[in-house]
Amino acid sequence: MEKVRLGIIGIGNMGTNHAKSLVEGKVPEMELTAVADRKESRRTWCRENLPETVRIFDDAGELMTSGLCDAVLLSIPHYQHPELSMAAMDHGLHVMCEKPAGVYTKQVREMNEHAAKSGKVFAMMFNQRTNCVYRKMHELVKGGELGAIKRVNWIITDWYRTQSYYDSGDWRATWDGEGGGVLLNQCPHNLDLIQWICGMPSRVQAFCHNGKWHDIEVEDDVTAYLEYPNGATGVFITTTADAPGTNRFEITLEKGKLVCENDRLILHKLAVSEREFCKTAKGGFDKPECSEAVVETDGLNEQHVGVLKAFAGKILRDTPLIARGEEGINGLTLSNAMHLSSWLGHPVEIPFDEDLFLKELNKRRAASRKKETVDVVFDTSGTY
Numbered sequence: 001m002e003k004v005r006l007g008i009i010g011i012g013n014m015g016t017n018h019a020k021s022l023v024e025g026k027v028p029e030m031e032l033t034a035v036a037d038r039k040e041s042r043r044t045w046c047r048e049n050l051p052e053t054v055r056i057f058d059d060a061g062e063l064m065t066s067g068l069c070d071a072v073l074l075s076i077p078h079y080q081h082p083e084l085s086m087a088a089m090d091h092g093l094h095v096m097c098e099k100p101a102g103v104y105t106k107q108v109r110e111m112n113e114h115a116a117k118s119g120k121v122f123a124m125m126f127n128q129r130t131n132c133v134y135r136k137m138h139e140l141v142k143g144g145e146l147g148a149i150k151r152v153n154w155i156i157t158d159w160y161r162t163q164s165y166y167d168s169g170d171w172r173a174t175w176d177g178e179g180g181g182v183l184l185n186q187c188p189h190n191l192d193l194i195q196w197i198c199g200m201p202s203r204v205q206a207f208c209h210n211g212k213w214h215d216i217e218v219e220d221d222v223t224a225y226l227e228y229p230n231g232a233t234g235v236f237i238t239t240t241a242d243a244p245g246t247n248r249f250e251i252t253l254e255k256g257k258l259v260c261e262n263d264r265l266i267l268h269k270l271a272v273s274e275r276e277f278c279k280t281a282k283g284g285f286d287k288p289e290c291s292e293a294v295v296e297t298d299g300l301n302e303q304h305v306g307v308l309k310a311f312a313g314k315i316l317r318d319t320p321l322i323a324r325g326e327e328g329i330n331g332l333t334l335s336n337a338m339h340l341s342s343w344l345g346h347p348v349e350i351p352f353d354e355d356l357f358l359k360e361l362n363k364r365r366a367a368s369r370k371k372e373t374v375d376v377v378f379d380t381s382g383t384y
Helices: 013-023 040-049 060-064 080-090 105-118 132-143 188-198 274-280 303-317 325-344 354-366
Strands: 004-009 030-036 055-057 071-074 094-097 122-124 149-156 203-210 219-227 233-239 247-253 256-261 264-270 290-294
Touching: 004 013, 004 060, 004 303, 013 030, 013 040, 013 303, 030 060, 030 303, 040 055, 055 060, 060 080, 071 080, 071 303, 080 094, 080 105, 094 303, 094 325, 105 325, 105 354, 122 303, 122 325, 132 188, 132 247, 132 256, 132 264, 149 188, 188 233, 188 247, 188 325, 203 325, 219 325, 325 354
Parallel strands: 004 030, 004 071, 030 055, 071 094, 094 122, 149 233
Antiparallel strands: 149 247, 203 219, 219 233, 247 256, 256 264, 264 290
């Protein structure tokens, strides 16, 4: 196999972006051979904008059985991610799944078990892991030279969305169609990164405000408190209604502090561990000596294209993925815990009761309102 033959299922906002990248040759070891979408308008777009060699289907199952693909990329509503991932694996296809892995961890756990038995390459589209700044944060924290984490703060409020965005799909911003709001749509990347870099909290208390700033039934404003197994604490704040928004990620460790903001990473490095200094300093107001510097990175940030390049490399040469599909459950565990905590009105331990979460989610799905069908696709360039 010289190139991976890829089929894209779902030609909406992100599926369109992926199709364009492949047609433009941005992923040299991958060729777009088929697409599928239930909407005639999107199939019309495909006929008008994609090469004639790309086969167009109205059914995902027909694409999977066509023999035209070695792998599929799923860019469809969240509830369908596990179901179609497993179906693709059963048809002998490798799978790249858009975020989030699913809506609830019980569903995703089944998908992960299925993937392990399939022998197929399974990957998540966690494109922010390609960002040189986040990769460097991961390297510095996991390397241990800065000691243990003491505090984590991420204010990520630059996910601004208008009402027209939420009105652009009948499934969007509903419990039954999307399964959540900012935590399920915009923040899977941030929730993946915070657990990838800092590890998984053991306890979460969250306050999720549904439809606070938009005419939607799901959350568009969240403040969550995190507790970690080593005693570290954290705060995660997000919304789709702040203009201008903020994206500031701070990690305070025993030997310094990392601050990620405005595409720069600043390291405040202590000459001696704060824990050691606290116990040995003679003056009550003494402070440990600290230096400040911009951390150099390799400058690379390939985003979705980088994830697809790694996906092709894994299939063709068994080189590493950016994010294994099985890792998708981690960030979803955080968002599920935040939702459950807010619904119950008290802290939630991780791991939590997955059956209780599903019961509470299904209550909201049963009361979910039906939206009028609309047909709008936005250009997502520069929005991630």
